[in-house]
Amino acid sequence: MTSEEGNDDAQLKATLMNCNLNPNDADDFAEFEATLAKINTILQSKGPCEDDSKAGGDAKEKINFDKLDVDNVRLKVKENRTVINKKSLGEEDVKEAKEMNQQSFMQQVxxxxxxxxxxxxxxxxxxxxxxxxxxxxxxxxxxxxxxxxxxxxxxxxKDSAITYCNRALCYIKLQSYKRALKDCQYVLEKLQETHLRAWLYQAHAYKGLKQDDKFEESVAKAREHNPKQVAYIDKYIKQLEAEV
CATH class of the missing domain: 1.20.5 (Single alpha-helices involved in coiled-coils or other helix-helix interfaces)
Incomplete structure (x- = not known):
């Protein structure tokens, strides 16, 4: 032991005595401190397998780790972790899923x-x-x-008013007036309330069934819904009455 180390030990023992501690613990503490210094030297070196002679430096003392008291040695390791924000990741996944669903929906539409x-x-x-x-x-x-x-x-x-009216006129020619009425009423109630031919053919069917009140009502509705076609309506009714 060098004189400097001896002075350190003496000073350490004196400190322990002043603190009412056992001076004999100074030897154990000094040994432990020396061990830590050696480990620190190794960790700061270029590597345990590097040839010191090639580095140009003095050969460092090797430590027998098999005889090292691991209970008295504690190494603090700083852990480097990458933290993933699961909440943000989840929100992004939900957002992306919604966008994909919306895009797929629009494409399907x-x-x-x-x-x-x-x-x-x-x-x-x-x-x-x-x-x-x-x-x-x-x-x-x-x-x-x-x-x-x-x-x-x-x-x-199924929504062609022209086809229904054409069929209704065929029924009128065959004097199947009730069937003609069904086609005309379907057009007026389901497709187009103002359809002129449907009102006139309905009036024609009622005339054939001798229901004069409904005939007059149908003619009046034809005029009401088609005020610009009054001349044509009057001509059709005049021809109809002449045939009957």
């Missing part, structure tokens, strides 16, 4: 709209073919055949 438009266009085309064939049969006074074509057209497009 657009697709459905396109599909419906395409289906409607196809149905209208097929209905128009049937209606054209029905009109041709009507001009040939083949009213039953015309009705069959109008039936097929209505199956394709």
């Amino acid at each position: 657009e697709k459905d709209a396109n599909d419906r438009a395409e289906a409607r266009a196809k149905a209208e085309y097929e209905a128009e073919l049937q209606r054209s064939q029905g009109n041709e049969a009507f001009r040939s006074q083949k009213y039953e055949k015309a009705i069959l074509h109008y039936d097929k057209a209505i199956l394709k497009i």
Whole structure:
């Protein structure tokens, strides 16, 4: 032990005595302190496997770790952790999911709209073919055949006031007035309240059923809903009364 170390030990013992502690503990404490110094030297070196002779320095004293009293040695290790904000991550996931769901929903809505438009266009085309064939049969006074074509057209497009009125006129020609009334009433109640032909054909059907009060009411409604077509209405009614 060097003189400097001896002086340190003597000073340490004197301090312990002043604190009413056992001076014999100074030896153990000094040994423990020396051990810590050696460990610190090793940790600050370039590595336990590095050749000191190559580094140009003096050979450092090696410590036998098998005989090291680990109970008296404590190493403080600073832990480096990456903290993940689970709350923020969850909120981002929810937001992203909502955006994806909204985008998928809008894409599906657009697709459905396109599909419906395409289906409607196809149905209208097929209905128009049937209606054209029905009109041709009507001009040939083949009213039953015309009705069959109008039936097929209505199956394709159920909201065509023209097709219902065409079929109603066929029923009138066949003197099937009650069926004609059903078609006219469907147009006026479900499709278009102001439809002129529906009011006139309804009046015609009531005339055929000899229900004069409802005939007059239908004619008045035709004029009320179509004030610009009064001349045409009067001409139709005059021709109707002449036939009856």
